[in-house]
Amino acid sequence: MLISTAYAQAAGGATGxxxxLLIQLAPLVLIFIVFYFLMIRPQQKRMKEHRALLEAVRRGDVVVAGSGIIGKVAKVQDGEIVLEVAEGVRIRMLKSTVTEVRTKGQPVGDDAGK
Known part of the structure; x- marks a missing residue:
């Protein structure tokens, strides 16, 4: 015969x-660590900064909303703000849609006595 008979070999990793298991899980753990430092951690930091920005919004600030509307804050309520986008034109928006504070307004009581 020209063809030799092939015999099955025993699995070498059955005794380890x-x-x-550590070798099989190492890539998954490494991928999770990379995702944490490249995606999860920066996003949490950005959310914390945005939350601080929203808490600092007060009357007189010029803000940019997520829709691109630029206006001056006329009133701040619990979850909403009232923006004055033109003279006499006011709109109510959710406070969470504010993406940027362009200029900070004066504190409310500064010019009251003058």
Whole structure:
């Protein structure tokens, strides 16, 4: 015969146990660590900065909303703000849609006595 008979070989990794499991899980753990530092952590930092920005919004600030509307804050309520976008034109918006504060307004009581 010109063709030799092939016999099955026994699996070599069946006796290792713990080391094989560690080798199999290492890439998954590494991927999670990379995702944490490249995606999750920066997003949490950005959310914290945005939350601080929203808490600092007060009357007189010029803000930019997520829709691109630029206006002056006329009134701040719990979850909403009233923007004056033109003289006599006021709109109510959710406070969370504010993306940027362009100029900070004067404190409310500064010019009251003058």
């Amino acid at each position: 146990g713990g080391a094989d």
